[in-house]
Amino acid sequence: MDETGQQQPNFDDDPAAGFLAREQDELQGIMSDDAPLSTDVAPPTGEGLQSGSGLFGSQLADEQPVSSDPYxxxxxxxxxxxxxxxxxxxxEKMLAEKDGEEAEALEExxxxAKKELEDWYTHFEDQLKHTKESNRQAEEAFIEERDxxxxGHExxxxxxxxxxxPKSNKNTKDVSRMRSMFLQLKQTPPVKA
Incomplete structure:
Protein backbone atom coordinates (compact mmCIF):
# COMPACT_ATOMS: atom_id res chain seq x y z
CA MET A 1 0.00 0.00 0.00
CA ASP A 2 1.13 3.55 -0.64
CA GLU A 3 0.55 6.84 1.24
CA THR A 4 -2.97 7.34 -0.12
CA GLY A 5 -4.10 3.92 0.99
CA GLN A 6 -4.30 2.39 -2.48
CA GLN A 7 -2.64 -0.91 -3.20
CA GLN A 8 0.21 -0.63 -5.69
CA PRO A 9 0.29 -3.10 -8.58
CA ASN A 10 3.43 -5.20 -9.11
CA PHE A 11 5.64 -3.43 -11.68
CA ASP A 12 8.65 -5.74 -11.50
CA ASP A 13 8.02 -7.00 -15.04
CA ASP A 14 7.61 -3.54 -16.61
CA PRO A 15 9.89 -0.79 -15.19
CA ALA A 16 8.39 1.86 -17.48
CA ALA A 17 4.90 1.20 -16.12
CA GLY A 18 6.24 1.52 -12.56
CA PHE A 19 7.84 4.86 -13.42
CA LEU A 20 4.62 6.12 -14.98
CA ALA A 21 2.61 5.03 -11.93
CA ARG A 22 4.96 6.90 -9.57
CA GLU A 23 4.77 10.01 -11.72
CA GLN A 24 0.98 9.76 -11.83
CA ASP A 25 0.85 9.61 -8.04
CA GLU A 26 3.07 12.69 -7.75
CA LEU A 27 1.07 14.66 -10.30
CA GLN A 28 -2.28 13.61 -8.83
CA GLY A 29 -2.40 16.64 -6.61
CA ILE A 30 -1.48 19.08 -9.39
CA MET A 31 -3.96 17.88 -11.99
CA SER A 32 -7.70 17.98 -11.50
CA ASP A 33 -9.50 14.83 -10.54
CA ASP A 34 -11.51 14.95 -13.79
CA ALA A 35 -8.57 13.96 -16.05
CA PRO A 36 -6.59 11.13 -14.49
CA LEU A 37 -3.36 10.10 -16.19
CA SER A 38 -3.33 6.78 -17.97
CA THR A 39 -0.38 4.43 -18.05
CA ASP A 40 -1.52 2.94 -21.35
CA VAL A 41 -0.44 5.39 -24.05
CA ALA A 42 -1.55 4.67 -27.59
CA PRO A 43 -0.79 6.68 -30.70
CA PRO A 44 -3.63 8.81 -32.03
CA THR A 45 -5.76 7.23 -34.70
CA GLY A 46 -7.18 8.87 -37.76
CA GLU A 47 -10.71 8.74 -36.32
CA GLY A 48 -9.66 10.61 -33.19
CA LEU A 49 -8.02 13.31 -35.25
CA GLN A 50 -11.05 13.76 -37.47
CA SER A 51 -13.49 14.00 -34.59
CA GLY A 52 -11.46 16.73 -32.91
CA SER A 53 -10.56 14.81 -29.76
CA GLY A 54 -7.05 14.92 -28.39
CA LEU A 55 -4.64 17.73 -27.79
CA PHE A 56 -4.36 19.13 -31.34
CA GLY A 57 -7.14 17.14 -33.00
CA SER A 58 -9.43 20.06 -33.78
CA GLN A 59 -6.67 22.10 -35.37
CA LEU A 60 -5.43 19.24 -37.58
CA ALA A 61 -8.95 18.29 -38.64
CA ASP A 62 -9.62 21.84 -39.84
CA GLU A 63 -6.32 22.27 -41.70
CA GLN A 64 -5.98 19.08 -43.76
CA PRO A 65 -7.64 15.73 -44.31
CA VAL A 66 -6.26 13.00 -42.13
CA SER A 67 -5.19 9.65 -43.54
CA SER A 68 -5.60 6.32 -41.84
CA ASP A 69 -1.86 6.23 -41.00
CA PRO A 70 -1.35 7.83 -37.56
CA TYR A 71 2.22 8.86 -38.41
CA GLU A 92 24.39 14.20 -59.37
CA LYS A 93 25.89 16.64 -61.88
CA MET A 94 29.42 15.81 -60.73
CA LEU A 95 28.75 12.07 -60.95
CA ALA A 96 27.24 12.48 -64.42
CA GLU A 97 30.34 14.43 -65.54
CA LYS A 98 32.65 11.80 -64.07
CA ASP A 99 30.66 9.04 -65.76
CA GLY A 100 31.02 10.88 -69.08
CA GLU A 101 34.75 11.38 -68.56
CA GLU A 102 35.14 7.74 -67.62
CA ALA A 103 33.26 6.63 -70.74
CA GLU A 104 35.48 8.86 -72.91
CA ALA A 105 38.65 7.58 -71.23
CA LEU A 106 37.47 3.99 -71.64
CA GLU A 107 36.73 4.55 -75.32
CA GLU A 108 40.16 6.16 -75.79
CA ALA A 113 44.62 -0.92 -77.33
CA LYS A 114 43.17 -1.77 -80.76
CA LYS A 115 45.86 0.33 -82.49
CA GLU A 116 48.65 -1.23 -80.40
CA LEU A 117 47.33 -4.72 -81.14
CA GLU A 118 47.25 -3.98 -84.87
CA ASP A 119 50.80 -2.58 -84.67
CA TRP A 120 51.96 -5.65 -82.77
CA TYR A 121 50.45 -7.99 -85.37
CA THR A 122 52.04 -5.97 -88.17
CA HIS A 123 55.44 -6.09 -86.46
CA PHE A 124 55.01 -9.82 -85.75
CA GLU A 125 54.14 -10.54 -89.39
CA ASP A 126 57.16 -8.52 -90.60
CA GLN A 127 59.46 -10.29 -88.17
CA LEU A 128 58.07 -13.69 -89.16
CA LYS A 129 58.51 -12.86 -92.85
CA HIS A 130 62.11 -11.74 -92.22
CA THR A 131 62.87 -14.91 -90.21
CA LYS A 132 61.43 -17.13 -92.95
CA GLU A 133 63.52 -15.36 -95.58
CA SER A 134 66.73 -15.66 -93.58
CA ASN A 135 66.00 -19.35 -92.90
CA ARG A 136 65.49 -19.97 -96.63
CA GLN A 137 68.78 -18.27 -97.44
CA ALA A 138 70.62 -20.25 -94.76
CA GLU A 139 69.07 -23.50 -96.04
CA GLU A 140 70.07 -22.75 -99.62
CA ALA A 141 73.64 -21.96 -98.52
CA PHE A 142 73.77 -25.17 -96.48
CA ILE A 143 72.48 -27.28 -99.37
CA GLU A 144 74.95 -25.68 -101.78
CA GLU A 145 77.83 -26.29 -99.38
CA ARG A 146 76.64 -29.84 -98.66
CA ASP A 147 76.42 -30.75 -102.33
CA GLY A 152 90.29 -32.72 -99.99
CA HIS A 153 87.79 -30.45 -98.30
CA GLU A 154 85.90 -33.09 -96.33
CA PRO A 166 85.01 -24.34 -75.75
CA LYS A 167 82.99 -21.67 -73.95
CA SER A 168 79.68 -22.60 -75.54
CA ASN A 169 78.07 -25.28 -73.45
CA LYS A 170 75.13 -26.38 -75.57
CA ASN A 171 75.68 -30.07 -74.89
CA THR A 172 75.56 -31.65 -71.49
CA LYS A 173 78.12 -34.31 -72.43
CA ASP A 174 81.86 -33.70 -72.49
CA VAL A 175 82.88 -33.45 -76.16
CA SER A 176 86.34 -31.97 -75.66
CA ARG A 177 88.13 -35.16 -76.80
CA MET A 178 86.09 -35.32 -80.01
CA ARG A 179 86.72 -31.63 -80.61
CA SER A 180 90.48 -32.10 -80.19
CA MET A 181 90.47 -35.09 -82.57
CA PHE A 182 88.62 -33.13 -85.26
CA LEU A 183 91.08 -30.24 -84.93
CA GLN A 184 94.02 -32.63 -85.13
CA LEU A 185 92.56 -34.31 -88.25
CA LYS A 186 91.89 -30.92 -89.84
CA GLN A 187 95.49 -29.79 -89.30
CA THR A 188 97.09 -33.08 -90.34
CA PRO A 189 94.75 -35.04 -92.59
CA PRO A 190 95.38 -38.80 -92.75
CA VAL A 191 97.47 -40.05 -95.69
CA LYS A 192 95.77 -42.49 -98.03
CA ALA A 193 97.75 -45.56 -98.70
Missing amino acids: SFISQMDETPECIRQWKQEQ LRAN NTTP WEKVANICDFN
Whole structure:
Protein backbone atom coordinates (compact mmCIF):
# COMPACT_ATOMS: atom_id res chain seq x y z
CA MET A 1 0.00 0.00 0.00
CA ASP A 2 1.13 3.55 -0.64
CA GLU A 3 0.55 6.84 1.24
CA THR A 4 -2.97 7.34 -0.12
CA GLY A 5 -4.10 3.92 0.99
CA GLN A 6 -4.30 2.39 -2.48
CA GLN A 7 -2.64 -0.91 -3.20
CA GLN A 8 0.21 -0.63 -5.69
CA PRO A 9 0.29 -3.10 -8.58
CA ASN A 10 3.43 -5.20 -9.11
CA PHE A 11 5.64 -3.43 -11.68
CA ASP A 12 8.65 -5.74 -11.50
CA ASP A 13 8.02 -7.00 -15.04
CA ASP A 14 7.61 -3.54 -16.61
CA PRO A 15 9.89 -0.79 -15.19
CA ALA A 16 8.39 1.86 -17.48
CA ALA A 17 4.90 1.20 -16.12
CA GLY A 18 6.24 1.52 -12.56
CA PHE A 19 7.84 4.86 -13.42
CA LEU A 20 4.62 6.12 -14.98
CA ALA A 21 2.61 5.03 -11.93
CA ARG A 22 4.96 6.90 -9.57
CA GLU A 23 4.77 10.01 -11.72
CA GLN A 24 0.98 9.76 -11.83
CA ASP A 25 0.85 9.61 -8.04
CA GLU A 26 3.07 12.69 -7.75
CA LEU A 27 1.07 14.66 -10.30
CA GLN A 28 -2.28 13.61 -8.83
CA GLY A 29 -2.40 16.64 -6.61
CA ILE A 30 -1.48 19.08 -9.39
CA MET A 31 -3.96 17.88 -11.99
CA SER A 32 -7.70 17.98 -11.50
CA ASP A 33 -9.50 14.83 -10.54
CA ASP A 34 -11.51 14.95 -13.79
CA ALA A 35 -8.57 13.96 -16.05
CA PRO A 36 -6.59 11.13 -14.49
CA LEU A 37 -3.36 10.10 -16.19
CA SER A 38 -3.33 6.78 -17.97
CA THR A 39 -0.38 4.43 -18.05
CA ASP A 40 -1.52 2.94 -21.35
CA VAL A 41 -0.44 5.39 -24.05
CA ALA A 42 -1.55 4.67 -27.59
CA PRO A 43 -0.79 6.68 -30.70
CA PRO A 44 -3.63 8.81 -32.03
CA THR A 45 -5.76 7.23 -34.70
CA GLY A 46 -7.18 8.87 -37.76
CA GLU A 47 -10.71 8.74 -36.32
CA GLY A 48 -9.66 10.61 -33.19
CA LEU A 49 -8.02 13.31 -35.25
CA GLN A 50 -11.05 13.76 -37.47
CA SER A 51 -13.49 14.00 -34.59
CA GLY A 52 -11.46 16.73 -32.91
CA SER A 53 -10.56 14.81 -29.76
CA GLY A 54 -7.05 14.92 -28.39
CA LEU A 55 -4.64 17.73 -27.79
CA PHE A 56 -4.36 19.13 -31.34
CA GLY A 57 -7.14 17.14 -33.00
CA SER A 58 -9.43 20.06 -33.78
CA GLN A 59 -6.67 22.10 -35.37
CA LEU A 60 -5.43 19.24 -37.58
CA ALA A 61 -8.95 18.29 -38.64
CA ASP A 62 -9.62 21.84 -39.84
CA GLU A 63 -6.32 22.27 -41.70
CA GLN A 64 -5.98 19.08 -43.76
CA PRO A 65 -7.64 15.73 -44.31
CA VAL A 66 -6.26 13.00 -42.13
CA SER A 67 -5.19 9.65 -43.54
CA SER A 68 -5.60 6.32 -41.84
CA ASP A 69 -1.86 6.23 -41.00
CA PRO A 70 -1.35 7.83 -37.56
CA TYR A 71 2.22 8.86 -38.41
CA SER A 72 1.57 10.35 -41.85
CA PHE A 73 1.80 13.91 -40.50
CA ILE A 74 5.47 13.26 -39.63
CA SER A 75 6.32 12.41 -43.23
CA GLN A 76 4.48 15.52 -44.40
CA MET A 77 6.43 17.70 -42.00
CA ASP A 78 9.79 16.10 -42.91
CA GLU A 79 11.02 18.22 -45.80
CA THR A 80 14.57 18.18 -47.08
CA PRO A 81 16.41 21.47 -46.47
CA GLU A 82 17.36 23.56 -49.48
CA CYS A 83 21.11 23.21 -48.91
CA ILE A 84 20.85 19.41 -48.92
CA ARG A 85 18.79 19.46 -52.13
CA GLN A 86 21.39 21.72 -53.78
CA TRP A 87 24.20 19.44 -52.59
CA LYS A 88 22.40 16.39 -54.01
CA GLN A 89 21.90 18.16 -57.35
CA GLU A 90 25.58 19.15 -57.47
CA GLN A 91 26.60 15.58 -56.59
CA GLU A 92 24.39 14.20 -59.37
CA LYS A 93 25.89 16.64 -61.88
CA MET A 94 29.42 15.81 -60.73
CA LEU A 95 28.75 12.07 -60.95
CA ALA A 96 27.24 12.48 -64.42
CA GLU A 97 30.34 14.43 -65.54
CA LYS A 98 32.65 11.80 -64.07
CA ASP A 99 30.66 9.04 -65.76
CA GLY A 100 31.02 10.88 -69.08
CA GLU A 101 34.75 11.38 -68.56
CA GLU A 102 35.14 7.74 -67.62
CA ALA A 103 33.26 6.63 -70.74
CA GLU A 104 35.48 8.86 -72.91
CA ALA A 105 38.65 7.58 -71.23
CA LEU A 106 37.47 3.99 -71.64
CA GLU A 107 36.73 4.55 -75.32
CA GLU A 108 40.16 6.16 -75.79
CA LEU A 109 41.84 3.23 -74.03
CA ARG A 110 40.00 0.79 -76.25
CA ALA A 111 41.05 2.68 -79.38
CA ASN A 112 44.68 2.78 -78.19
CA ALA A 113 44.62 -0.92 -77.33
CA LYS A 114 43.17 -1.77 -80.76
CA LYS A 115 45.86 0.33 -82.49
CA GLU A 116 48.65 -1.23 -80.40
CA LEU A 117 47.33 -4.72 -81.14
CA GLU A 118 47.25 -3.98 -84.87
CA ASP A 119 50.80 -2.58 -84.67
CA TRP A 120 51.96 -5.65 -82.77
CA TYR A 121 50.45 -7.99 -85.37
CA THR A 122 52.04 -5.97 -88.17
CA HIS A 123 55.44 -6.09 -86.46
CA PHE A 124 55.01 -9.82 -85.75
CA GLU A 125 54.14 -10.54 -89.39
CA ASP A 126 57.16 -8.52 -90.60
CA GLN A 127 59.46 -10.29 -88.17
CA LEU A 128 58.07 -13.69 -89.16
CA LYS A 129 58.51 -12.86 -92.85
CA HIS A 130 62.11 -11.74 -92.22
CA THR A 131 62.87 -14.91 -90.21
CA LYS A 132 61.43 -17.13 -92.95
CA GLU A 133 63.52 -15.36 -95.58
CA SER A 134 66.73 -15.66 -93.58
CA ASN A 135 66.00 -19.35 -92.90
CA ARG A 136 65.49 -19.97 -96.63
CA GLN A 137 68.78 -18.27 -97.44
CA ALA A 138 70.62 -20.25 -94.76
CA GLU A 139 69.07 -23.50 -96.04
CA GLU A 140 70.07 -22.75 -99.62
CA ALA A 141 73.64 -21.96 -98.52
CA PHE A 142 73.77 -25.17 -96.48
CA ILE A 143 72.48 -27.28 -99.37
CA GLU A 144 74.95 -25.68 -101.78
CA GLU A 145 77.83 -26.29 -99.38
CA ARG A 146 76.64 -29.84 -98.66
CA ASP A 147 76.42 -30.75 -102.33
CA ASN A 148 79.87 -29.28 -103.08
CA THR A 149 82.11 -32.32 -103.66
CA THR A 150 85.53 -30.78 -103.97
CA PRO A 151 88.15 -33.44 -103.09
CA GLY A 152 90.29 -32.72 -99.99
CA HIS A 153 87.79 -30.45 -98.30
CA GLU A 154 85.90 -33.09 -96.33
CA TRP A 155 87.31 -32.06 -92.95
CA GLU A 156 86.44 -28.45 -93.60
CA LYS A 157 82.81 -29.56 -94.03
CA VAL A 158 82.97 -31.40 -90.73
CA ALA A 159 84.63 -28.42 -89.04
CA ASN A 160 81.87 -26.10 -90.31
CA ILE A 161 79.20 -28.37 -88.85
CA CYS A 162 80.92 -28.73 -85.46
CA ASP A 163 81.18 -25.97 -82.89
CA PHE A 164 84.78 -25.66 -81.72
CA ASN A 165 84.20 -22.89 -79.21
CA PRO A 166 85.01 -24.34 -75.75
CA LYS A 167 82.99 -21.67 -73.95
CA SER A 168 79.68 -22.60 -75.54
CA ASN A 169 78.07 -25.28 -73.45
CA LYS A 170 75.13 -26.38 -75.57
CA ASN A 171 75.68 -30.07 -74.89
CA THR A 172 75.56 -31.65 -71.49
CA LYS A 173 78.12 -34.31 -72.43
CA ASP A 174 81.86 -33.70 -72.49
CA VAL A 175 82.88 -33.45 -76.16
CA SER A 176 86.34 -31.97 -75.66
CA ARG A 177 88.13 -35.16 -76.80
CA MET A 178 86.09 -35.32 -80.01
CA ARG A 179 86.72 -31.63 -80.61
CA SER A 180 90.48 -32.10 -80.19
CA MET A 181 90.47 -35.09 -82.57
CA PHE A 182 88.62 -33.13 -85.26
CA LEU A 183 91.08 -30.24 -84.93
CA GLN A 184 94.02 -32.63 -85.13
CA LEU A 185 92.56 -34.31 -88.25
CA LYS A 186 91.89 -30.92 -89.84
CA GLN A 187 95.49 -29.79 -89.30
CA THR A 188 97.09 -33.08 -90.34
CA PRO A 189 94.75 -35.04 -92.59
CA PRO A 190 95.38 -38.80 -92.75
CA VAL A 191 97.47 -40.05 -95.69
CA LYS A 192 95.77 -42.49 -98.03
CA ALA A 193 97.75 -45.56 -98.70
